[in-house]
Amino acid sequence: MAEGLVIDDLARRFGGRWAVARVSLTVPRGTVMMLTGANGSGKTTLLRCLATALRPHHGRALFDGQDLWQRRASMRPRIAFLSHQLRLYDDLSARDNLGVWADLGGLRPDISALLTQVGLETHRPDPVRTFSARMLLRQPDLVLMDEPFSAFDPPGQQLIRDVVRQAKQRGATVVITTHVPEIAQAVCDTRVHLDAGQIA
Amino acid sequence: MSAMLGQIAAIARKDLLIEWRSPSRISGLFFFSLALLLMVAFATGASTSILHKIAGGSLWLGVLLASTRSLDLSFSIETDQDALEGLLLWPVDPRAIYYGKAVANTMVLVVVATLLTPLMIAMYDAPIRGNPAIFAGFILFGSAALAAPGTLYALLTTRARAASVLLPVLLFPLVVPALVAASAGTTLVMEGDPMVQAPSWLALLVAFDALHWSLGGLLFGRVLEET
Amino acid sequence: MSGYEFGPIGLFLFVALAAMRSRLPFRWEHGIGVYGLALFLYGQYGGLVIAPPERMMGDVARILYVHVPAAWMTMVMFTWAFVGALGALLWRSKRDWFDHLSEAATEVGVVLGCLLLVLGAIFARPTWGVYWTWDPRLTASAIMVLSFVGVILLRALVAERDVRVLWASTATILAFVNIPITYMAVRWWRSMHQLQSSPDTMSDLYVFFLRVNAWAFLALATWFVVRRWRIAHAQALLDAPPELPPAPSPAAAGGAA
Numbered sequence: 313m314a315e316g317l318v319i320d321d322l323a324r325r326f327g328g329r330w331a332v333a334r335v336s337l338t339v340p341r342g343t344v345m346m347l348t349g350a351n352g353s354g355k356t357t358l359l360r361c362l363a364t365a366l367r368p369h370h371g372r373a374l375f376d377g378q379d380l381w382q383r384r385a386s387m388r389p390r391i392a393f394l395s396h397q398l399r400l401y402d403d404l405s406a407r408d409n410l411g412v413w414a415d416l417g418g419l420r421p422d423i424s425a426l427l428t429q430v431g432l433e434t435h436r437p438d439p440v441r442t443f444s445a446r447m448l449l450r451q452p453d454l455v456l457m458d459e460p461f462s463a464f465d466p467p468g469q470q471l472i473r474d475v476v477r478q479a480k481q482r483g484a485t486v487v488i489t490t491h492v493p494e495i496a497q498a499v500c501d502t503r504v505h506l507d508a509g510q511i512a
Numbered sequence: 513m514s515a516m517l518g519q520i521a522a523i524a525r526k527d528l529l530i531e532w533r534s535p536s537r538i539s540g541l542f543f544f545s546l547a548l549l550l551m552v553a554f555a556t557g558a559s560t561s562i563l564h565k566i567a568g569g570s571l572w573l574g575v576l577l578a579s580t581r582s583l584d585l586s587f588s589i590e591t592d593q594d595a596l597e598g599l600l601l602w603p604v605d606p607r608a609i610y611y612g613k614a615v616a617n618t619m620v621l622v623v624v625a626t627l628l629t630p631l632m633i634a635m636y637d638a639p640i641r642g643n644p645a646i647f648a649g650f651i652l653f654g655s656a657a658l659a660a661p662g663t664l665y666a667l668l669t670t671r672a673r674a675a676s677v678l679l680p681v682l683l684f685p686l687v688v689p690a691l692v693a694a695s696a697g698t699t700l701v702m703e704g705d706p707m708v709q710a711p712s713w714l715a716l717l718v719a720f721d722a723l724h725w726s727l728g729g730l731l732f733g734r735v736l737e738e739t
Numbered sequence: 740m741s742g743y744e745f746g747p748i749g750l751f752l753f754v755a756l757a758a759m760r761s762r763l764p765f766r767w768e769h770g771i772g773v774y775g776l777a778l779f780l781y782g783q784y785g786g787l788v789i790a791p792p793e794r795m796m797g798d799v800a801r802i803l804y805v806h807v808p809a810a811w812m813t814m815v816m817f818t819w820a821f822v823g824a825l826g827a828l829l830w831r832s833k834r835d836w837f838d839h840l841s842e843a844a845t846e847v848g849v850v851l852g853c854l855l856l857v858l859g860a861i862f863a864r865p866t867w868g869v870y871w872t873w874d875p876r877l878t879a880s881a882i883m884v885l886s887f888v889g890v891i892l893l894r895a896l897v898a899e900r901d902v903r904v905l906w907a908s909t910a911t912i913l914a915f916v917n918i919p920i921t922y923m924a925v926r927w928w929r930s931m932h933q934l935q936s937s938p939d940t941m942s943d944l945y946v947f948f949l950r951v952n953a954w955a956f957l958a959l960a961t962w963f964v965v966r967r968w969r970i971a972h973a974q975a976l977l978d979a980p981p982e983l984p985p986a987p988s989p990a991a992a993g994g995a996a
Contacts, residue, residue: 325980327899333984365597367738370983388603399598401589403530415522416604418515510987661913668906672896682893682910685886686917688878689924716924727916731909734828738905 316340317362317454317485321371323509324361331357333509334371339502341453344476344486346496349506355489358506359456362487363393375454375485389417392452394443394460406432410445419449430471440468444475455479455486461495473499516608523604523612524619530589531620538620541582542627545574549632560637567638568699572654572691575625579658580680582620583666586613591670596736606733614656614663614728621655641704646714650697653717657690658683660724664732693717743785743944747951750777768965775958782951790944799865806858807949808956809851810880816848816960817887817915824911827904835975838904841911842894843967845887847960852884875926882921886914900978 317339324332332354339345349355360366362373364384373380380387400409410423410432427433430444440460447455460472476499479486490496493503505512531538552570556562563570590596599609629651633639640647665682669675697713754774758765786804793800823841827834859877860870871877890910897903 321986323983328980330981330984334986336987363601365601385603385605388601391601393601395594397594397597399595400593401526401530401595402592403533403589404526408529412522412526413602415525416519416599416602418518510984664909664913668893668909671902672893672906674896678889678892678896682886682889685882685889686913688882689917689920692924720920720924723916723920727913731912735905735909738901 315376316343317487318374319358319362319371320374322358322361322368322373323370324357324366325369326357330509332361332368335506335509335511336371337504337511339485339487341485342480342483343502344480344488344500346493346500346503347487347489347506348491348493348503349489349512350491353506354509355506356458357509359393359458359487359489362454363391363456364388365393389450390453392443392447392450392455394439394455394457396439396458398437398439398442400437400442406437406442406445409437409442410449413446414449417450421449438468440471444471447475447479451482451484452479453484455484457486457488459489459491461490461492469495516605519604519608520612520615523599523609524615527586527589527613527616528619531616537582537585538623541578541620541624544581545578545624545628546631548574548577549628549635553635563636564638565699567632567636568697568702569695570636571625571628571632571698572695574628575621575655576658576684576687576691578624579617579621579662580676580683582624583617583659583662583683584670584676584679586617586663587666587670600736606736607729609736610663610729610732611725614659614725617659617663618652618656621658622651625651625655638702640702642701642710643705646705646710647698647701649714650694650701650710650717653714653721654690654694654698656721657694657717657724658687660721660728661686664728664735667732667735690717690720693720743789743947746781746785747778747954750774750781753777766965766969768962771958771965772962775955775962778951778955778958782948782955785944785948785951790948791942793945796866799862802858802862804949804952806855806862808953809855809858811953812956812960813848813851813855813880813883815957816844816851816964817883817918819844819964820848820887820890820911821915824908824915827908828912834904835972838908839968839971839975840964841908842971843964845890845911846967847963849884849887849891851956851960852880852887856881856884873925875922878925879918879922883914883918886917887911890914900975 319335319337322332322335323330335354335358347355347358357366361368362380364380364387367381372382375387375390378387380391400406401412404412407423407427410421410426414421414423424433426445426448429448430441432441432445435441455476457472457476461469476486476488480499488496488500549570552566552573553563556566587596590599596609600606629647662679662683665679665686669679669682672678693713693716697710697717700710700713751774754770754777758770758773783804787801790801792798820841823837823839823844826837827841830837856877859880863872864870890907893910894903894907897906
């Protein structure tokens with residue numbers, strides 16, 4: 313029963329081509345892996361498969377020995393996925409949004425404290441802060457981040473580095489995609505490069 | 513099981529909270545249906561003898577047309593910032609998403625129908641001579657009948673091209689039995705229902721609801737997860 | 740009636756013999772199609788020329804030789820479409836096979852359904868005085884055809900195969916389930932359609948040729964569905980995603996610091 317993330321011959325296609333074309337790799341617990349590659353190399357698709365947003369068309373991904381897709385109902389609470397989408401309701405305040413998430417997860421956190429901690433009391437919601445808030449609601453074992461350093465301002469990037477560090481200390485597995493490896497270098501332990509859906 | 517019910521309630525609460533926070537939406541729907549009632553009156557020559565016979569049917573046409581807009585809106589809030597995927601990955605059981613949204617959509621239509629009723633009674637000279645409780649039953653189960661298949665199809669069509677045309681084309685034939693039952697029933701209740709036929713129509717409506725609410729829950733999960 | 744029943748048997752033997760002796764290769768559905776065509780010609784000739792005019796309606800009733808089989812076949816087609824939709828959703832390995840069936844049967848069903856409605860209108864005018872009436876059978880038929888037109892539209896508007904199969908199957912299931920419900924709902928409402936005449940009240944010859952036409956329609960519809968299935972299959976092969984690339988060499992797997 314291997315601990316951590318094990319990707320076994322994973323493949324996923326989009327229309328006429330294989331976006332992820334048979335990728336196999338291992339990321340142990342407490343490790344931060346950087347996934348680099350040009351646009352269209354399959355980084356985001358791979359990440360989305362790991363997040364169980366997409367069903368693998370071939371192969372599988374295991375976390376702590378459990379198949380991520382097959383056991384997605386029980387695995388999803390343990391996964392946190394940072395994408396560029398806000399994933400909020402425009403018509404609701406940040407407080408209400410977090411309240412909805414808490415309700416849905418059967419949690420009863422102190423929302424005011426949460427908002428202050430991530431800065432949502434003072435700032436407009438952005439993906440990083442909402443992601444951090446969700447991370448605080450639930451402590452995920454698998455943290456997936458899609459190009460966290462490229463779109464966010466320096467304070468946001470610092471916040472990300474802190475989040476990653478804390479997750480690593482907790483023993484979580486972290487996978488970060490990026491196409492600016494110089495910035496991500498500081499927090500990552502290993503690095504894998506994707507080209508046309510395969511490890512290069 | 514109680515976790516699922518909790519999630520359904522949370523989703524319904526969220527949707528209704530969003531409606532409440534933007535009152536322009538529900539009032540927009542109401543005025544849209546009101547406009548339709550007016551148009552029907554003008555189009556048929558506004559003679560009271562005709563109007564008062566078609567009052568029940570016109571009410572339901574108004575609700576039906578309002579439903580296409582409200583169903584559309586119910587999913588556009590989810591796709592604007594990709595909140596739907598966020599819900600799915602939290603995780604929220606897809607069936608909870610379906611039932612939560614269907615409940616919220618039903619409530620919206622009930623509100624619209626309830627607001628329209630007094631206006632219909634006045635404009636079409638069609639008072640409710642029969643049992644108002646049965647009338648209320650028709651409003652509830654009729655709205656539920658539109659909301660169940662509507663919520664499923666709204667998910668489908670937000671992701672297809674020409675969505676605004678596709679939703680009515682797919683939905684309307686499907687809800688014909690409900691429309692027939694609701695219109696016939698409400699008309700009977702309004703006329704006093706001397707031969708007590710309205711309850712049978714209500715029973716048909718409830719059966720339609722039972723079928724579509726269960727079928728919708730089954731199909732929604734498949735459609736949401738696989739795309 | 741003596742002698743007429745040898746018609747279908749004779750035609751069958753003739754077509755079967757021709758098929759067996761043919762030097763040209765051909766698909767099995769063409770055999771059914773040719774037989775269907777022959778049967779159709781026989782049935783139409785029988786219905787239009789040989790059978791006597793109907794007692795009450797006269798020659799007008801002869802349109803029923805096409806209208807009634809069309810009605811039966813429309814239902815059969817939509818049932819096949821439903822089966823195809825169920826299969827596509829439930830049987831993952833045979834998904835495409837069932838989806839092609841659903842697609843083909845839906846289209847043939849819609850064509851037959853439109854034929855049914857138009858012929859019905861033509862029949863209604865001289866017999867009932869109106870082209871259309873809102874009785875249960877007619878209303879349910881119109882709604883049914885409309886529902887399946889919606890399914891065809893849905894297929895046309897979705898580009899990705901996986902998504903398209905899923906949604907079209909869902910819509911087909913809902914459309915099919917809707918048929919009996921719509922029928923019952925409208926039946927409670929009003930009723931004017933021709934009561935199903937049991938064969939006893941019709942002349943034997945009439946019933947015989949009606950049956951011949953029904954089988955002819957079944958054969959022809961089957962032929963159309965199989966041909967359309969093949970087109971859908973060929974299209975899917977054209978659109979088929981590329982094969983999985985070969986497994987990468989073990990040296991490429993794993994992470995490197």
